[in-house]
Amino acid sequence: MHSGTEAMNHNGSHDTSSSEPVGVIYGDVTTSEFKCAVNAPLERMEYVQVFHETCGPVLCQATSVERHTNLSIDKAQKIANGEQVSIEEKVSATISVIGYRDERNIMQCPQTPVKAGETIHRADEDLIRKVVGLKSDQKVGAYIGLLNGHDIPIYLDINTLVQKHLSVLSKTGGGKSYITGVIIEELMKHNVTTLIIDPHGEYATLAKAAKQSPDMERFGVKPHAYADRILEFSPDTKINTSAQPLKFTLANLEAREILALANVKNVRQALPAVKRAIEALRSTKPSFTMKDLIKTLDADEELPAGNLLMELEYLQEIDIFADRGTKISEMIEKGKTTILNLRGSPADIAELVVNRLAMALFELRKTDHIPPMMMVVEEAHNYCPQQGATACSKIMRTIAAEGRKFGLGLTVITQRPAKVDKNVLSQCNTQVILKITNPNDLNAVTSSVEGLTKGMDEEIQRLPIGVALVTGGSLTMPLLVATRPRETLHGGESVKIIEDN
Ligand SMILES: Nc1ncnc2c1ncn2[C@@H]1O[C@H](COP(=O)(O)OP(=O)(O)OP(=O)(O)O)[C@@H](O)[C@H]1O
Numbered sequence: 001m002h003s004g005t006e007a008m009n010h011n012g013s014h015d016t017s018s019s020e021p022v023g024v025i026y027g028d029v030t031t032s033e034f035k036c037a038v039n040a041p042l043e044r045m046e047y048v049q050v051f052h053e054t055c056g057p058v059l060c061q062a063t064s065v066e067r068h069t070n071l072s073i074d075k076a077q078k079i080a081n082g083e084q085v086s087i088e089e090k091v092s093a094t095i096s097v098i099g100y101r102d103e104r105n106i107m108q109c110p111q112t113p114v115k116a117g118e119t120i121h122r123a124d125e126d127l128i129r130k131v132v133g134l135k136s137d138q139k140v141g142a143y144i145g146l147l148n149g150h151d152i153p154i155y156l157d158i159n160t161l162v163q164k165h166l167s168v169l170s171k172t173g174g175g176k177s178y179i180t181g182v183i184i185e186e187l188m189k190h191n192v193t194t195l196i197i198d199p200h201g202e203y204a205t206l207a208k209a210a211k212q213s214p215d216m217e218r219f220g221v222k223p224h225a226y227a228d229r230i231l232e233f234s235p236d237t238k239i240n241t242s243a244q245p246l247k248f249t250l251a252n253l254e255a256r257e258i259l260a261l262a263n264v265k266n267v268r269q270a271l272p273a274v275k276r277a278i279e280a281l282r283s284t285k286p287s288f289t290m291k292d293l294i295k296t297l298d299a300d301e302e303l304p305a306g307n308l309l310m311e312l313e314y315l316q317e318i319d320i321f322a323d324r325g326t327k328i329s330e331m332i333e334k335g336k337t338t339i340l341n342l343r344g345s346p347a348d349i350a351e352l353v354v355n356r357l358a359m360a361l362f363e364l365r366k367t368d369h370i371p372p373m374m375m376v377v378e379e380a381h382n383y384c385p386q387q388g389a390t391a392c393s394k395i396m397r398t399i400a401a402e403g404r405k406f407g408l409g410l411t412v413i414t415q416r417p418a419k420v421d422k423n424v425l426s427q428c429n430t431q432v433i434l435k436i437t438n439p440n441d442l443n444a445v446t447s448s449v450e451g452l453t454k455g456m457d458e459e460i461q462r463l464p465i466g467v468a469l470v471t472g473g474s475l476t477m478p479l480l481v482a483t484r485p486r487e488t489l490h491g492g493e494s495v496k497i498i499e500d501n
């Protein structure tokens with residue numbers, strides 16, 4: 001080790017990398033950061049490498065790139081007036097040290113700084129793969145895209161995704177549904193059973209192939225339709241005509257659930273009457289209809305005043321009850337993706353449907369009556385909000401906390417991370433973060449995600465569409481990933497207000 005001041009003469013003798021040199025280290029050097037005089041195009045967040053005398057090649061990343069010039073305000077004014085002015089400029093980058101793998105393949109950070117005068121190279125792909133610990137096991141990996149700025153495919157371990165839950169977070173229009181579509185395509189390829197809670201009816205297009213696009217070749221993707229893998233159900237098949245009807249058996253619902261559905265103002269007052277009516281009906285027939293229930297209640301002399309009957313008539317019109325409700329075994333099939341299309345369903349109905357279904361999945365997974373599976377919840381802030389509660393808040397918390405024990409994975413998608421129950425969000429071990437600008441949401445994300453390094457919150461605000469910051473799960477460090485194109489049609493296109501020609 002050197003001590004004191006020492007004059008060193010560098011002539012690039014440590015040029016061991018086959019990759020292009022991009023600059024030379026100058027100024028003060030610490031074990032975690034240094035400056036580099038840049039002499040080739042270098043972008044922020046690009047991976048570079050430097051030779052360390054005892055550790056060998058060390059992986060680093062450019063965290064900022066600055067252009068220093070001698071252009072004064074006076075000279076700038078001259079340019080504005082049309083005069084020729086010569087500008088001297090130097091490009092400097094701040095480089096953050098990531099680390100290296102030692103002989104036992106353990107990630108290490110150098111304990112002494114690299115030397116000023118040392119040449120910085122673009123990182124070799126092998127070094128990136130090795131240090132970042134990227135696996136490309138297609139058998140258990142979901143291919144979500146390429147490492148941003150490189151041609152290195154990024155795979156997420158599917159077992160980790162399902163066992164330890166996933167969150168997909170961004171502002172509205174940030175690309176959540178698009179990348180979730182990519183992940184679901186991968187789940188289908190790997191025969192993972194999946195249920196998608198789809199409030200806007202965006203996912204049925206997974207059945208249709210995307211158009212061929214120029215990007216597909218670079219990412220190694222081909223258009224593909226998954227029609228034979230998809231089941232679609234909806235409580236409202238008048239709107240969602242391609243879906244099979246989802247019906248409840250009224251006789252299986254408890255009085256409290258019926259009242260919750262019916263949006264009755266004074267539940268406590270109405271509860272005894274509904275209980276009485278259900279008991280009376282159950283004792284006479286094995287199944288009964290909403291009409292039967294209304295008739296029985298109407299004949300009840302002790303029925304409290306209120307909007308109960310009117311609300312029940314509204315429920316009857318929505319037509320979600322049948323003599324024989326939909327069985328879970330009809331909805332969930334091993335290796336298939338079931339879309340629960342809730343487009344057009346009122347919020348209270350949607351919550352009840354999600355609650356019933358999620359409870360059934362949890363119970364049936366516990367007893368191994370259905371295969372291990374992933375439940376994908378779009379617009380999760382509506383189903384498990386941080387403030388207040390919905391019909392399904394409790395079961396969502398339970399699945400987030402205990403689902404992993406039983407092989408029931410959860411994917412939480414939201415445009416308002418700050419408004420999702422923290423108990424649910426914090427259980428998501430893999431995070432896919434796209435552009436977020438709202439300070440509360442940004443704060444909710446950066447405070448709950450481990451391993452986000454300095455400056456990452458700024459990075460998240462500036463992410464372009466198509467680039468995701470992926471962290472946790474099977475990855476050893478946060479990575480910027482250029483999302484691969486969809487094989488299937490994306491159903492979440494924004495509606496154009498004015499058509500271009
Ligand atoms: N990786 C990508 N490549 C190409 N286009 C993309 C990509 N990601 C998103 N887009 C486009 O951006 C738009 C918004 O994407 P998407 O529907 O996924 O946003 P979102 O985050 O789900 O929005 P919302 O919160 O409103 O549901 C879409 O028109 C989609 O085509």
Ligand SMILES: [Mg+2]
Pocket residue numbers: 176177178492
């Ligand atoms: Mg969306």
